Amino acid sequence: MVLDGDAGEISASQRQLLQEAFTSSERMVHLISDFLNVSRLQTGKFVIDQVQTDLVSLVAEEVANVSQVASAHKVNVRFRKPARFPLLYLDENKLRQVIMNLIDNAIYYSPNADTVRVRLSIEDxxxxxxxxxxxMGVPKDAQKRLFTKFFRAENARRQxxxxxxxxxxxxxKVIHGHGGSLIFESELGKGSTFGFRLPIRRLEKPPKKTVP
Known part of the structure; x- marks a missing residue:
């Protein structure tokens, strides 16, 4: 990677320009993926395609993938890997996009020198x-509409x-498609927690194949 100096030493100004170009290209790829999934939802072609997945590795990969964006925003992202974790049957690509978006949002809405913490655990x-x-958190009057299509809180639009x-x-849509539920807590001016819960018993076995 040029940013890592593989093509030779680069100056601070060159690094900043390359960082901005990298961030913009990454964001464009993610936007295209999101809009394709919205289109699939509208046409009835949105399918949860489950394969056995190592969720710990998936989360670790996404934390590594956002490192350049986090660095550009002067934000640290911390993820402590759990020692033992079950393999689950998940739609790896769609869940990867969900995790990336949650971390990406946390980075963009965090102040400089802040730390975003990613936690993976087993509970109940x-x-x-x-x-x-x-x-900055989400205003109370915007929280009920936060997961509706195209809605954005006023303070998010400004930032x-x-x-x-x-x-x-x-x-x-992705989490509900796995039989799970979303996690959301926020206090204006103090921060937010976004995430999800997925049922182990439902997802630790291969999904039943339907006969046409």
């Missing part, structure tokens, strides 16, 4: 993922004018 028979930030308002809507 569920796999639980939480992404915790200390950013990130280029947002689309579809990542949380898609997260709801």
């Amino acid at each position: 028979g569920d796999v639980v993922l939480r992404v915790v930030d200390h950013g 990130r004018p280029d947002g689309t308002g579809i990542s949380l809507y898609l997260a709801k």
Whole structure:
């Protein structure tokens, strides 16, 4: 990678320009993926395709993938891997997009020098993922509409004018498609926790194949 100096030493100004280009290209790829999934929902082609998945590795990969974006925003992302964790039958690609969007949002809405914490655990028979930030939080009057398509809170629009308002809507569809539920807690001016719960008993076995 050029940013890592593989093509030779680069100056601070060159690094900043490359960082901005990298961040923009990554965001474009994610936007295209999100809009394709919205289109599939509208045409009835949105399918949860479950394969055996190592969720710990998936989360670790996404934390690594957002490192450049986090660095550009001067935010640290911390993930402590659980020692033991079950393999689950998940739609790896769609769940990867959900996790990436949750971490990405936490980075963008966090102040400089803040730390975003990603926590993966087992609670009451569920796999639980939480992404915790200390950013601006969500106003109470916007919280009920937060997971509806294209909705964005006023303070989010001011801080990130280029947002689309579809990542949380898609997260709801993907998690519900796995039989899970969303986690959301927020206090204005103090931060937010976003995440999900997935039932282990339902997802530890291969899904039953339907006969046409």
